[in-house]
Amino acid sequence: MISKTVTLGVLATALVSTMSAQEGPTPTGIPTLDHVFVVMMENHGYSQIVNNPNAPFINQYANLHNVGTNYFAIAHPSLTNYLEIVGGSNFGVHTDNYPDWHNKNCTTNLASGTVATDNPASPLICPIAGTGTDAATPAIDFTNETQGPPGTINIDGKQSIPADKQIVGKTIADQLAAKGMSWKSYQESIPLNSIDLVNYSDGYFSNRTDFANMLPHQNPPLTSAGIVALYAAKHNPFVYFQSVQEGVDRQNSLKNTADFIDSNGLYADLSSGHVPAYSFIVPNQCNDQHGRGNAGPFCAFDPTDNGTQAGLNPALIYRGDVAVKEIVNSIHNSPVWKEGKSAIVVVWDENDYSTAPETNQVLLIVDTNYGVSGVRSGVRYDHFALLKTIEAGLGLPCLNHACDANETVMSDLFGLK
Secondary structure: OOOOOOOHHHHHHOOEOOOOOOEOOOOOOOOOOOEEEEEEEOOOOHHHHOOOOOOHHHHHHHHHOEEEOOEEOOOOOHHHHHHHHHHOOOOOEEOOOOEOOOOOOOOOHHHHOOOEEOOOOOOOEOOEOOEEOOOOEOOEEOOOOOOOOOOEEOOOOOOEEOOOOOEEOOOHHHHHHHOOOOEEEEEOOOOOOOOOOOOEEOOOOEOOOOHHHOOOOOOOOOOHHHOOOOEEHHHOHHHHEHHHHHOOOOOOOHHHEEOOOOOOOHHHHHHHOOOOOEEEEEOOOOOOOOOOOOOOOOOOOOOOOOOOHHHOOHHHHHHHHHHHHHHHHHHHOOHHHHOOOEEEEEEEOOOOOOEOOOOOEOOEEEEEOOEOOOOEEOOOEEHHHHHHHHHHHHOOOOEHHHHOOOOOOOOOOOOEO
């Protein structure tokens, strides 16, 4: 939500992004890429992961490859950052609310210029489409996730981003489909059949499961409240867009989402070498370091929200470490890694503990099969810069805030040897 209580000092030091005009020119600055793998992790700041003894693989991996040491998520909560990574905008969304599936009569946040927030509570998210105005990102938010001082830090606590009136309701998936290129959203623990209308699932049961028809009835009865939400729509940003929900283009539909272990899933595709140009890879909420409150101690939320390693659930951090290791090793062992130019990006969506003075700095690791390694870049980057860089590698126009003049391509992290 747009903060109404931003101090004059913050306003004075705010860095204002140059407005974009929907889609701009195709960025340049890195080699043409054949395949990009974006691995999304959850809710932990840079200093919580770097040098964490419960994340040995991630730290070893970071030491061997390239790291953005001055990289920031944008706002909060999770869905907002997922939208920003794939679409270059929050599209008027500052909440994790479920999609308002297939509703053609609702008004999008872009069209209305209103902001979907947690405080005050907002309705389901109207399928994103068309053009319009997104939500401003204040440097410090005093109203949405926290009320009053010290406030929740967006980006670095200094930069603010004004609302843009020329946002187009599309993502990199729409761009790829329009160019005849392939994409997939690999989501661990999606239900066995379709993900249509699915807000959460444990891989077997979902919010669509009719427990009343499961016999014999149990005492206490089985209900959706008992489901551990391993898959969450809020971590699959593409399903919030009208183009994907309706699937008029068969190459740009809900069928572009696959599990990790299906016959057309992540590991099968990697094994065969038949992977899309753009892979968006999301472990389930026990394996992406998010945690669940009803999943037992090894997946429990971090006990203390104080921004330190001491406040973390070590089992949750370790599960994420193992998940990253399995994904990265599977990519490295795939035939596709041995040909052409490919890049793996491991990135955290937000620092969920960025109450002042903690900032929204997160870890970004870049691993390519063609270029430099061991780079430690102190250049200031963020999720919009990541989108711009991937668009450069795939030959796509910059999109929404990825076109902003202050967003630069990560040539140092994706460069040739």
